[in-house]
Amino acid sequence: MGESKMAAVKKAKNKVKRYYEEQDEHQTPGGNVDGTDNQTESPKDVPQLPTEQKSRRKRVKGDLKKSGSNFISGAKDPFPGSVSVPENRLLKYERARKSKLGRKYSPYVQHHLKTQENDVQTALGQAARHDILLPEEEGFLEGDEGQDTCTITQEDIAEMVDITSASKHFNLNLNQFGPYRINYARNGRHLLLAGQRGHLASLEWQSKKLICEMNVMETVNDVKWLHTHTMYAAAQRRWLYIYDSQGVELHCIKKFNDVLRMEFLPYHFLLATCSSTGFLQYLDVSVGKEIAATCVKSGRLNVMCQNPNNAVIHLGHHNGTVSLWSPSMKEPLVKMLCHRGAVRALSVDKTGMYMASSGLDRKLTIFDMRTYRPLTSCLLPLGAGSLCHSQKGLLAAGTGDIVQVYKDTSVSPPRSPYMCLQVKGPIHGLQFCPFEDILGIGHGGGFTSMIVPGAGEANFDAMECNPYETKKQRQEWEVKALLEKIQPELITLDPTQLGEVDAITMEQKHKEKVERLGFDPHEKTPFVPRHKLKGRSSSANLLKRKKKVAHEEQREQIRKSIKVKEKQKEQKKSREGIRSPAEQSALDRFKK
Amino acid sequence: MSEEEDLFVPEYPISASEDEEDSDVERKHQRLLDAISSLDGKKRRKLAERTEASLQVSEFGISSEGAGDKISLSDLIEPIQKSNSFSTVKKQLNNLNQKKSVELPLSKEETQRIQRAAAYQEASEEVEKWDHIVKQNRKADQLVFPLNQEILKPTPIEEKITGWTARTPLEQEIFSILQKNKQPLTDPLLTPVEEASLKAMSLEEAKLRRAELQKARALQSYYEAKARREKKIKSKKFHKVLNRSKQKETLKEFEELKKTNPEAALEELQKLEKARMEERMSLKHQNSGKWAKSKAIMAKYDDDARKAMQEQLQKNKELTRKIEVVSESEGSEEEEIIPDFVNDAQVNLEGPNPWMTGKLSSETKDVAQDVDCKMQSDTEEDNNIKATEKDSDPEEELSEDEVLLKEFEDKRCERREQAKEMCLDSEPGHPSVLDQEKVEAEADETGEEQVSEFNQLFQKLLEQNKSQKKERKKKSGGKTNEPVTEAEEIAVEGPLLVGRLERKQDLEEVSALAGEEWEDEQSTSLMVSTKDDQTKKVSQSGKKKVAKKSEIIDYNKILPVKATRIHTPLLPTTVDDEEDEEQLDDQKMIIKEAFAGDDVVNDFLKEKRSAEQAGKPKDISLVLPGWGEWGGTNLKVSKKKKRKFIIKAPPAPPRKDQRLPNVIINEKRNVMAAAHQVNQLPFPFNNRQHFESSIRAPVGSTWNTQKAFQKLTAPRVVTKQGHIIEPITQDVFQKHTSTKKPAVELNSRKKQGNDSFHKSTSKRKKMSS
Structure with a gap:
């Protein structure tokens, strides 16, 4: 019975198409037009009526809408939608603290949060897509087979490169006023030179145009540009002075005495100084106020650098420790023992992930600042007296009168330097020029500009700092930067801390609220089993029913974790690969 | 009237004349x-009623009150109904009886309540109509x-084209060319040629088709009918034959395919x-x-x-046998592989570690050889079987089975013989082994035993090993009275299965590695360790805590990274x-002296x-001195x-x-920074993570395109400037419905498609069943 029925059904379904049906279909414009249309038009049998044309056009439009393509010809895009961005490029732009949305919200809220998340994701994708607009790539020196790149001299490089680049390698013979400290402005156009015996000079180094030059007739310990090249600070024998680009003294800040080293935090407009009296002081240059003065309590402070990622100041001490400071804390955020001898130089790379430190034990050690663990270490002859990271992560170390530049220091301890250069005197100041493949070296015999291929960032953000800015642009930028100034309290180890909820205060507030109200408004009401009749609400039964729903959250977690474990197992299995039984032997179980 | 009657009719009207x-x-x-x-x-106790004299019926008056004393109309009519006159009156009275009385009008409150409910x-x-729109607006x-x-939209090109005519001579020329070639002018989907070709199918063709x-x-x-019929046939033999023939066919086809189409x-x-x-996964033919x-019981x-x-076992074997793609290179490889792993164990046992085998090396050799021989013979056997199988393939079905059975028996015989030989070889003082052999032989004879070939082999090997071990023990005990160490035992036992342990690292190697360490490192660490000792000595006054701490933290690990030396030109x-x-040493000494005072670590x-x-x-101590003491x-x-x-x-x-032994991280809260942080979850959020995730991405133009x-x-x-924002009107419904309609149609169409799909799948299922 069943079979015959089935056959009947099949017959009905598999109805063979008759030729007239096919014809009919061809006559009617759309295959998917209703039966009613079919009836009305087939008897007329008039070919190509205008109405028919219209209806066909309609269908075409419909098709276009359905397929989402705008081709007139009706062709379909085989790969509809925009091209997806590769995962790793998206990761570059992903922010911390991403979490999945729970299902605890009302539909409206859920919808809004979802759309918001979608917007964020699309923004992220667009940003990743715009990577195309960064066409420049850095390139490094590559020696011939058997040739070490560090044997290539500056003269060789200068010969090979174009004239403008070649002109960037030069020497300034200034042997009168002793070892020089240097500082490049943030956009890399301007250079400050400060001889220890009082010689101060600012120049546009690319055009070799001297802007101002003077002798302050005092020892100058350090010199730093402030936010623009119109002002700079000089740490002189007793006090801190601020000059404008013409060398006119603007301020003499007597609160900052005996300053040895300075760092300028551009986004906070803070000038951090450390003195021989053991004080770390912060000066807000936008308002001219001292923000914080901390006694570090570890003697003379002459090693200092900033972490450009989170604006934390690193100080090196004589007992081999490095301490991290923020103006809002009176104690070091982190203190780490880096060397057995005193710390001689420090530098943190642009990402804020790696810190290089060198000590009296002649070691150069790279630390991971996320875990505070040493990564690599190497021994330099004589040890490094000054260190500097380039924008692309090259590390320059001044040992005696020799500059060594290292590549990929965070990955593996370098066997030999990437580049080397001997200068005419002991090295006193080192800095890579931003957005240029140039390393500036201040030493006893003056100043040397060294070409280091691949050192600088090739793509600059003109909104952020523009090497080619005009006066007007600079002024506008200044106003904007002042408006976007970050408060000094926000200098923390984790720069994204502001995006975090202050959990402790929140809990405290919640506790107070509970005390005030007498009950917890956010607490879940406990599960009360329904009362049932006929002895089904016995205490045992109630307990049982309660148990059924108890610990639901934990259960959910456990379920998830089990799933994850299973997945890992599977992956492991697939990685190991299933060996065929022919290959396996009973002896395999004793293999180790 | 008796008293009893009175009892049962409680409210019987009592005449007033009776005395009080x-x-x-x-x-x-x-x-x-x-x-x-x-x-x-x-029964609920009835409230005792108070009867008063006036209520009681008397001869002088009738009172309508009293339980069950209402006079109904029928009571009045009764006398009339008996007489035939008064018919009209009767009718009227009847009418009166049927008519119900008009109910009381509802109270004001009640009417109002009903009105309110209706309203x-x-x-x-009325409001529900708007729900959808409100929802959409909220979601927008x-x-x-x-x-x-x-909304202004660019009109599609096709609409523009229809209203467009060729004017300039160039345009006209182009159009004329297009028309000549029968290219589509207005609707560019199909050319007339294509359409014509679509239409063109003559009646004959259609009939043919x-x-x-x-x-x-x-x-x-x-x-289909044939298949159904054959499927119903219950004879196993028939199906067997059928399957075999099918297999043969497929084999032939496969051979052909091999030649013609290797892929x-x-x-x-x-x-x-x-x-x-x-097959391997299932237990079908086990x-x-x-x-x-x-x-098995019947067997x-x-x-x-x-x-x-x-037969079934055979089938299982066949199905689980690996199919080998015979190519020369692979074949040779396999040949290499098999003997290797068969022989390796013994070879390894032999040479490299003579101490482990000790004096007994020669004997182990013999045994090993024995085993080796056996293994080889076994492998040979296997090869033989395979060969015979291959040979027997093209033979006829029934004969195939017979051949297989024969082979099995032959094998069994061989095995029995071997076992006997082994028994003879091994010392004749092991009744248990012998017994087992006998039992096995018996089992073979009766054909009871169904243990697979491999299992047997394995068992035998184990037995053999055991016997060997016993021998060893005896011999060692007899010859030398040295205590037999466990290691030796292990080494001796299981010549087949115990793989030799390999040492991955020597102590020497480690020391060599250490030697590579930088000299300086060593010296400094030494320095530190000596200092440690000193400090320990000093601080050994009983402070266990400190001692523990120092145990946990290895001084050498505080600055653990080895420094590499750099060669510079x-x-x-x-x-x-x-x-x-010399100079280096001098410098070191100088440094040591310089830092003699401070122990940084x-x-x-x-x-x-x-x-x-x-x-x-x-x-928290709440002790008050002097209280209770x-x-x-x-x-x-x-x-x-x-x-x-x-x-x-806590x-x-x-x-x-x-x-991190070399790091101190400050655990204090940064109160100044915390003041800037959010410390209360804003409205819709109930979870910290969700809120943090929602504010994680900056919205500014600095960070976004x-x-x-x-x-x-x-x-x-x-809002648009200068425009009056009027309240929403009912036009919106029309808009929504008009936009909705196509979606509905689409859905219905999809449904149809799905239905047909389901039907087809169900049909397939039926077919398969």
Whole structure:
């Protein structure tokens, strides 16, 4: 019975198409037009009526809408939608603290949060897509087979490169006023030179145009540009002075005495100084106020650098420790023992992930600042007296009168330097020029500009700092930067801390609220089993029913974790690969 | 009237003429009765009514009051109904009787309530219409007021084209060319040629096609019917034969395919492989099924059953056998592989570690050889079997089976012989082994045993090993009285299965590695360690805590990274001759002297410890000296009291720098920064993570592309300047319905498609079943 029925059904379904049906279909414009249309038009049998044309056009439009393509010809895009961005490029732009949305919200809220998340994701994708607009790539020196790149001299490089680049390698013979400290402005156009015996000079180094030059007739310990090249600070024998680009003294800040080293935090407009009296002081240059003065309590402070990622100041001490400071804390955020001898130089790379430190034990050690663990270490002859990271992560170390530049220091301890250069005197100041493949070296015999291929960032953000800015642009930028100034309290180890909820205060507030109200408004009401009749609400039964729903959250977690474990197992299995039984032997179980 | 009657008719109208006393007695009696009847609880006690004289019926007046005393109309009519006159009156009275009385009008409150309910119903229906729109507006990312604006859209090109005519001579020329070539002018989907070709199918062609289709259909139905019929046949033999023939055919086809189309052949092979895998996964042809078990019981007595079982096993074997793609290189490889892993174990046991085997090496050799021989013979056997199998393939079905059975028996015989030989070889003092052999032999004879070939082999090997071990023990005990170490035992035992342990690293190697370490490192570490010793000596005054700490933290691990030395082409001028070792040593000495005073590491550890201590929550002591005890100077508080009155602080949470000996991380809160943080979850959020995730991405133009920035900062409500925002009207419904319609149609169409799909799948299922 069943079979015959089935056959009947099949017959009905598999109805063979008759030729007239096919014809009919061809006559009617759309295959998917209703039966009613079919009836009305087939008897007329008039070919190509205008109405028919219209209806066909309609269908075409419909098709276009359905397929989402705008081709007139009706062709379909085989790969509809925009091209997806590769995962790793998206990761570059992903922010911390991403979490999945729970299902605890009302539909409206859920919808809004979802759309918001979608917007964020699309923004992220667009940003990743715009990577195309960064066409420049850095390139490094590559020696011939058997040739070490560090044997290539500056003269060789200068010969090979174009004239403008070649002109960037030069020497300034200034042997009168002793070892020089240097500082490049943030956009890399301007250079400050400060001889220890009082010689101060600012120049546009690319055009070799001297802007101002003077002798302050005092020892100058350090010199730093402030936010623009119109002002700079000089740490002189007793006090801190601020000059404008013409060398006119603007301020003499007597609160900052005996300053040895300075760092300028551009986004906070803070000038951090450390003195021989053991004080770390912060000066807000936008308002001219001292923000914080901390006694570090570890003697003379002459090693200092900033972490450009989170604006934390690193100080090196004589007992081999490095301490991290923020103006809002009176104690070091982190203190780490880096060397057995005193710390001689420090530098943190642009990402804020790696810190290089060198000590009296002649070691150069790279630390991971996320875990505070040493990564690599190497021994330099004589040890490094000054260190500097380039924008692309090259590390320059001044040992005696020799500059060594290292590549990929965070990955593996370098066997030999990437580049080397001997200068005419002991090295006193080192800095890579931003957005240029140039390393500036201040030493006893003056100043040397060294070409280091691949050192600088090739793509600059003109909104952020523009090497080619005009006066007007600079002024506008200044106003904007002042408006976007970050408060000094926000200098923390984790720069994204502001995006975090202050959990402790929140809990405290919640506790107070509970005390005030007498009950917890956010607490879940406990599960009360329904009362049932006929002895089904016995205490045992109630307990049982309660148990059924108890610990639901934990259960959910456990379920998830089990799933994850299973997945890992599977992956492991697939990685190991299933060996065929022919290959396996009973002896395999004793293999180790 | 008797008294009893009175009792049962409680409110019998009592005439007033009866004297007071009598009625009083009756009433009392009545009350008593009521009380009694109410005792059993079923009947509620009626409230005793108070009867008054005026209510009672008397000869002088009728009162309408009294229970059940209402006069109904029928009572009045009764006398009339008996007489036939008064028919009209009767009718009227009847009419009166049928008519119901008009109900009382409802009270004002009630009418109002009903009105309100109705009004609410109506209003809610009216409002419900708007629900959808309100929802949509709430969900909308952006609302632009006034709402009903016409959105300007670019018109599609086709619409433009239709209204467009060629004017210039060039255009006209182009159009004429297009027309000549019958290219589409207005609607560019299909050219007339294409359309014509679509249409062109003559009647004959159609008929031909129809006939073809009919034929195909008929054929299909025949085949289906045949298949169904064959499927119903229950004879196993028939199916067996059928399957075999099919297999043969497929084999032939496969051979052909091999020659003609190697790729397809490969695919076929893969299919076979898959079948093999499935077979291996299932227990289909193992002896575990219901049928197989029953047969196993029967096999003792029934030859056929035994055969059937063997056949099944054979089938399993065949199916699970790996299919080899015979290519020369691979074949040779396999040949290499197999003997290797067979022989390796013994070879390894031999040479490299003579100490482990000790004096007994020669004997082990013999045994090993024995085993080796056996293994080889076994492998040979296997090869033989394979060869015979291959040979027997092209033979006929029945003969194939016979051959197989024969082979099995032959093998069994061989095995038996071998076992006997072994028995002879091994010392004749092992009754257990012999017994087992005998049992086995018997089992073989009776054909009871169904253990697979491999299992047997394995068992034998084990037995053999055991016997060997025993021998060893005896011999060693006899010859030398040395205690046999366990290691030796292990080494001796299991010549087949115990793989030799390989040492991956030597001590020497490790030391060599250490030697590579930089000299300086070593010296400094030495320095530190000596200092450690000193400090330990000093601090061994009983402070266990400190000792523990120092145990946990390895001083050498505090600055653990080994420094590599760098070779530079240029050396600083001042240290040109630094390389000289003497000078180096000198320098080291100088440095040591310079830093003799300060032990940097120890200082740091002390600092860390104190920081840890400071960070720990402290116990609260509520001890009051002198309470419950003697007071005075130089008196200590008793332990008991301390235990009682000190509130222990909860253990501190683990520090972040717990596992970093060279780091102190400040655990104090940055209050200044915390002041800027959010400390209350804003409205819709109930979870910290969700809120943090929602604010994680910046919306500013600094971090976003222009487009993304605009989208992220788009206002939720936009109003047009100078436009009156009028309340929403009913036109919106029309809009919504008009936009909705196509969606509905699409859905219905989809549904149809789905239905047909379901039908087809269900049909397929039926077919398969």
